[in-house]
Amino acid sequence: MHIVNTVEALRALVNTWKAAGEHIAFVPTMGNLHAGHCQLVKAAKETADKVVVSIFVNPTQFGIGEDFESYPRTEAQDHEQLRAINTDVVFQPAVSEMYSPTAKTTVSVAGLSELYCGVSRIGHFDGVATVVCKLFNMVQPDIALFGLKDFQQLAVIRTMVNDLNMPIKIIGIETVREANGLAMSSRNGYLTSKQQQIAPLLYQTLCTAREEVIAGTNYTTVEQHALLTLQQAGFQPDYFRVCRSNDLAPAQIDDTELVLLVAAKLGKTRLIDNLCFSKHTA
Ligand code: PAF
Numbered sequence: 001m002h003i004v005n006t007v008e009a010l011r012a013l014v015n016t017w018k019a020a021g022e023h024i025a026f027v028p029t030m031g032n033l034h035a036g037h038c039q040l041v042k043a044a045k046e047t048a049d050k051v052v053v054s055i056f057v058n059p060t061q062f063g064i065g066e067d068f069e070s071y072p073r074t075e076a077q078d079h080e081q082l083r084a085i086n087t088d089v090v091f092q093p094a095v096s097e098m099y100s101p102t103a104k105t106t107v108s109v110a111g112l113s114e115l116y117c118g119v120s121r122i123g124h125f126d127g128v129a130t131v132v133c134k135l136f137n138m139v140q141p142d143i144a145l146f147g148l149k150d151f152q153q154l155a156v157i158r159t160m161v162n163d164l165n166m167p168i169k170i171i172g173i174e175t176v177r178e179a180n181g182l183a184m185s186s187r188n189g190y191l192t193s194k195q196q197q198i199a200p201l202l203y204q205t206l207c208t209a210r211e212e213v214i215a216g217t218n219y220t221t222v223e224q225h226a227l228l229t230l231q232q233a234g235f236q237p238d239y240f241r242v243c244r245s246n247d248l249a250p251a252q253i254d255d256t257e258l259v260l261l262v263a264a265k266l267g268k269t270r271l272i273d274n275l276c277f278s279k280h281t282a
Contacts, residue, residue, distance in 0.1 A: 001082060001083045001086075001090060003092060004090070005093055005094065006097055010089065014052070017050050018140070022049035023142045024048055024050050024140070025045075025047055025142065025143040026051075026135070026136070026139045027040045027145050028053075028056075028132060028146075030055070030071065031072075031073060031074060031078050032073070032074050032189070033078045033082070034186065035176045035184055036183075036184040038085055039174075040173050041082065041087055044143070045085070048141075048142065052091055052139050052141065053090050054090075054091040055075070055090060055092045056093055056098060056135075059095060060099070060123075061127030061131065062127070091135075091138070098131070106130050108125075109129050109160050109163070112125070112152070112155055112156055112159055113129070113156055115248060116152055116261055117263055117272065125153070129157070129160050132160070141168055143168065143171060144157075144168050145172075145173055146171070147172070148173060148174055148276070151261060151276070152261065155247075157170060181200045181203035182202070183202075183203065183271075185272075187269055190268065191267075191269055192267065198233055198234055201229070202273050203275075205229050205240075206260050206273060206274070206275040209222050209242070209275075213258065213260075213279070219242040219250075219251060219253075236264060236266075237263070237264040238263035238270070240260070241261050242260055243258065243259050244257065245257045248261070256280050259275065259277075260274060260275045262274065
């Protein structure tokens with residue numbers, strides 16, 4: 001497994017592979033890898049000849065007072081896990097390699113970036129879109145894989161790729177969950193043992209809401225019920241919304257392809273999750 005820190009070294013490898021006609025899959029991460037990330041890398045391995053994984057804790061997607069400094073950095077364990085699943089290259093640039101101090105360009109997906117998580121995390125999705133755009137230009141992959149857990153992030157990236165005619169196929173991979181239903185996330189490590197017992201309720205609330213939607217309960221009632229359940233369990237909910245899965249607009253009664261989106265804080269830890277389903281096949 002190659003570990004490279006510069007765009008120049010990365011490009012040298014990628015150019016050799018491209019010259020040999022090999023297809024490249026890319027999995028961007030911020031490190032502190034868990035089974036969800038490994039699932040992305042394994043799926044990447046099945047679809048391409050070479051797999052590049054980036055590890056970069058991107059400062060521009062963290063707001064003031066968020067956890068950029070304390071975000072877990074576990075380089076040695078990450079490398080060990082990536083080696084075990086036959087990753088070809090780990091691209092691990094320094095902040096100075098990624099961002100020139102004179103840079104003037106930001107990539108912003110208007111509208112979508114201001115909804116839901118974008119309301120309380122102002123500028124977050126601009127930070128994500130910009131770094132992912134830069135990483136795509138550095139790696140030049142044929143395919144890129146993202147977890148469906150970050151559903152809004154995936155929608156932002158798909159929109160960017162489409163709007164900017166990037167020749168990259170974007171693949172969303174199913175969320176990996178703990179046995180109790182909690183979606184795997186690097187931020188789960190912040191939870192105290194008491195909070196770990198409460199946290200699975202986030203997914204249970206999504207499942208209950210899906211049943212209510214299918215039973216024909218009106219969406220406002222479903223949302224209010226979910227928010228109340230979370231509050232009573234000790235969460236501070238940010239939002240719980242019934243949305244159309246294709247564009248994340250608030251769902252109307254005739255829409256059939258839906259996603260329930262939720263974000264809630266448990267103590268200082270902000271957790272997100274979602275549940276995608278079709279009213280037709282329900
Ligand atoms: O999902 C993440 O880990 C990050 O937002 C990403 C896509 C690697 C961009 O920094």
